[in-house]
């Protein structure tokens with residue numbers, strides 16, 4: 003029963019201690035009352051065993067008073083548990099065990115004594131030990147020690163229980179493995195038995211077959227004589243067959259042996275020959291090797307040398323590169339210095355050439371006057387009107403009304419003169435334009451005298467315009483790549499003092515004006531005037547064609563209109579020297595003037611008269627400008643006509659002007675020709691006077707040592723002597739005002 007003093011949740015050890023205390027008290031009481039210690043001790047041991055080996059004890063309470071036999075039978079199990087050692091061998095109960103109650107052994111020492119009671123010991127010793135045990139058990143203190151020891155051993159028994167469980171599991175696994183092995187063995191045995199039965203059947207069948215073959219029947223009865231004979235015959239046949247097969251096999255074996263020997267011999271021979279060849283090769287290789295040894299030594303030496311060189315090569319290369327760099331830098335410096343000198347020299351030379359050329363042109367005349375006589379057309383009377391001086395190509399004699407007038411011009415081209423010859427006098431001016439000068443080339447003359455032919459020419463034989471532009475492109479190409487040029491072309495006409503753009507979209511509607519350039523350069527410009535960039539002669543041809551077409555659409559009668567309007571082809575040439583940075587800005591004005599006409603003589607009226615007045619006015623203004631330039635007047639009347647106003651920057655300063663006076667050789671036009679030639683003569687006299695004063699035009703034309711040298715070399719063309727019938731303007735009279743001259747016209 004549960005002691006009432008124990009609190010709820012007491013541990014097993016507390017319960018056990020309480021129980022032991024109770025039993026101890028009970029034992030003390032019994033001891034005091036004279037009861038045997040044996041029963042109390044056994045009861046206590048029984049209680050301990052039941053508590054500690056919980057789950058292993060039976061529910062039945064062991065009691066020494068109730069069943070001594072069962073207590074005796076349980077003792078080995080109890081001892082095994084208490085000592086936590088291996089279970090002792092089961093021994094048969096002894097006589098004293100069966101005759102009387104065996105005292106409980108609860109102490110290890112007692113147990114040891116109990117165990118050491120081997121059969122070899124004497125009965126007296128055993129008796130003494132038992133007596134000692136009993137005496138010890140009678141003492142209460144010993145009982146308590148036994149109880150404590152029992153508790154300790156019970157804990158050890160729990161540990162051994164776990165160990166035994168593990169051992170048990172291992173053993174069970176081993177048993178299972180053994181069982182599996184056993185089952186496999188049984189299966190193998192069954193298989194072997196079946197195989198054995200099959201073999202037995204086969205052996206039996208074989209035996210039966212052999213017996214049948216030997217003539218036995220299935221019952222083992224011997225065969226008959228005839229059958230024996232048959233058998234013998236068969237045996238003989240088999241023997242013969244076997245002998246024949248053996249012989250055949252022997253023969254084949256022999257042939258195979260022979261074949262083998264033959265093959266072996268051949269292989270041997272072949273091997274010998276190959277061996278010999280190999281030996282030969284080897285000998286050759288050895289000899290080569292012997293020859294290669296020196297080469298190898300040389301190569302090795304070279305290799306070592308090269309290796310050293312390669313080792314030192316980077317440093318050598320660096321040094322060489324540094325030297326080369328220094329050398330190159332020095333050379334570049336020298337070249338740069340030389341180049342700079344050359345550039346300076348080139349600049350000086352170019353400037354000198356430009357100056358010399360300019361001075362040459364100036365010596366020839368900044369305003370040059372040429373004359374060209376057109377051929378006589380069929381049916382025209384031209385006999386004796388114009389005569390040329392065979393000794394002077396600048397002299398022309400004009401006979402008008404029996405009076406011969408001689409004109410001294412820069413050059414006179416006869417009717418047979420080609421376009422090329424006419425252009426030869428213009429080439430220098432084109433060069434000046436490329437150098438950055440402004441150039442004006444006029445074609446002046448009466449209607450039908452050949453102005454347009456000279457300026458434009460035919461497709462197969464182009465005139466000054468196209469030739470000048472061709473030469474311009476040629477000069478530009480010659481100066482490339484030092485110089486880079488940008489060439490632009492404009493075309494316009496002045497009709498009745500009105501400017502029209504011939505390259506614009508609507509030439510007839512566009513009426514242009516001349517204004518001062520807002521950039522402050524003091525240059526004039528025509529706002530809205532079309533400028534077409536050209537790079538090739540084809541571009542120029544397209545532009546000229548477009549201008550001609552535009553001029554044609556402006557009037558139904560081109561010849562009618564063209565003779566009464568000034569046509570201008572303006573070429574702007576902007577150059578840039580990439581080496582020196584110099585810039586040039588030249589302009590080439592190619593002007594096909596309207597035909598001059600004496601109004602009184604022609605009897606023009608109305609619109610024609612108005613056109614003639616405009617033409618004469620503009621030509622008169624041109625003459626006035628040149629006169630003012632000659633006289634170095636402070637005011638030059640450029641604004642008196644659209645033509646002079648437009649050409650203002652090309653008629654002053656260092657500008658060059660060439661006037662091609664066209665003359666008709668026809669007798670009926672002699673008066674007109676006389677007027678044209680007089681105008682040309684006066685213009686030339688202007689220039690002749692100017693050319694005698696090299697510094698009269700601009701500061702840039704002041705004489706320099708070079709220019710003086712050139713001037714001495716370029717002598718003036720000798721004047722032709724006066725002919726007997728000629729009236730030479732030996733000493734030209736002071737030119738009257740050109741305005742008065744045109745008024746006279």
Ligand SMILES: Nc1ncnc2c1ncn2[C@@H]1O[C@H](COP(=O)(O)OP(=O)(O)OP(=O)(O)O)[C@@H](O)[C@H]1O
Nearest residue numbers: 376377448449450451452453454455564565596597
């Ligand atoms: N040097 C020449 N060789 C051959 N033919 C010429 C020459 N000069 C002029 N002619 C011919 O004379 C004719 C008139 O020439 P052109 O039209 O050039 O005169 P123009 O002065 O321009 O006349 P306009 O002032 O009316 O325009 C043309 O048929 C032209 O072919």
